[in-house]
Amino acid sequence: MSTLTLASDPQDAAAAEAVEAHHTHLAGELAGRVALLIADAERDPAHADETRRALVDFCDHDLVPHAVAEERTLYPAARDLPAARLLVDGMLAEHRGIVALVDALREARSAVRAAAAGRALQVLFEEHLAKENTLVLPLLAGAPDISLAGLLSGMHDLLGHGHAREDDEAEAGARGGCGGSCGCGGSDDADVPELDVRDIPHSLRHATVFGAIAAVPAGRAMVLVAPHDPLPLLAQIEDRHPGAFAVEYLQRGPEAWRLLMTHR
Structure with missing residues (x-):
């Protein structure tokens, strides 16, 4: 109930x-x-x-x-x-x-x-x-x-109200750029952490990604693994953190989409 x-x-x-x-x-x-x-x-x-x-x-x-x-x-x-x-x-x-x-x-x-x-x-x-x-x-x-x-x-x-603080800080630290699906901003670091959200409940999935990218400092990256092309999620990230993340597709299906997300 x-x-x-x-x-x-x-x-x-x-x-x-x-x-x-x-x-x-x-x-x-x-x-x-x-x-x-x-x-x-x-x-x-x-x-x-x-x-x-x-x-x-x-x-x-x-x-x-x-x-x-x-x-x-x-x-x-x-x-x-x-x-x-x-x-x-x-x-x-x-x-x-x-x-x-x-x-x-x-x-x-x-x-x-x-x-x-x-x-x-x-x-x-x-x-x-x-x-x-x-x-x-x-x-x-x-x-x-x-x-x-x-x-x-x-x-x-x-x-x-605490999340408004986080968004303000992210916008203040943004450095411009596409923030979308492109090949720029890639990383050669073999130790880039990977976040696989395929087994995370759908109700928590976007919030989990928001928390993860908030933990990525400028100059570092993370790999996001999703069960489908996360275009709506990328749009939300760009809206929350304009220009702060460059995105490069490493794999496009069919079972997983892997994206390298670099914090500028």
């Missing part, structure tokens, strides 16, 4: 859907950044520390503030519902686990340890968001004496 079906009014339904959409973005971006960290740990450990620091920065500016905002708004209201009291206690414990894994990632002294901490963080965070989407939000949206829309009013950390 969907949150929309359980919501006590249309505003609460819209608020729940906004939170779920932001959850998808956060989970996808985290997955993309972790994938790049694991790839660096396996193939290019010299660059893994830079990728790790970028992942920690994302956690500090987006992921952890989102958890803090939930503890200030959603969780106190949910804890007043008898059916949700133990659930909220468990969710708070998971928040402590998420923060501990971010700290482990921050303090990792090797690429392997950083990759392990990043992957553990991704798994816990995805399971945590699934509980929020399927348990916490429906309970709040369906409670007649709770206004979910009112709880979320002005709570930008729950609804995604």
Whole structure:
């Protein structure tokens, strides 16, 4: 049963859907950044520390503030519902686990340890968001004496203001160029990390790519492996990061499309 079906009014339904959409973005971006960290740990450990620091920065500016905002708004209201009291206690414990894994990632002294901490963080965070989407939000949206829309009013950390910061930084650092399907900007680096999105759920796929390319510093590249020609995705990347990425097709089907994406 969907949150929309359980919501006590249309505003609460819209608020729940906004939170779920932001959850998808956060989970996808985290997955993309972790994938790049694991790839660096396996193939290019010299660059893994830079990728790790970028992942920690994302956690500090987006992921952890989102958890803090939930503890200030959603969780106190949910804890007043008898059916949700133990659930909220468990969710708070998971928040402590998420923060501990971010700290482990921050303090990792090797690429392997950083990759392990990043992957553990991704798994816990995805399971945590699934509980929020399927348990916490429906309970709040369906409670007649709770206004979910009112709880979320002005709570930008729950609804995604952090991504505007990222887009502004990317646009400020863009250096012009085609940003589309061309042969320029190729890399001879044998250790270019590869992100294969063919097995990633469709709902997370674009957000995962956005997170991965956000972790690619200027002058470096990544290889994107997709199940089809990702023209709509490339258009979205160009819209978010005008001129920042040169794209070269390395393979055009039939089972996979491989694209070298170089951050100018």
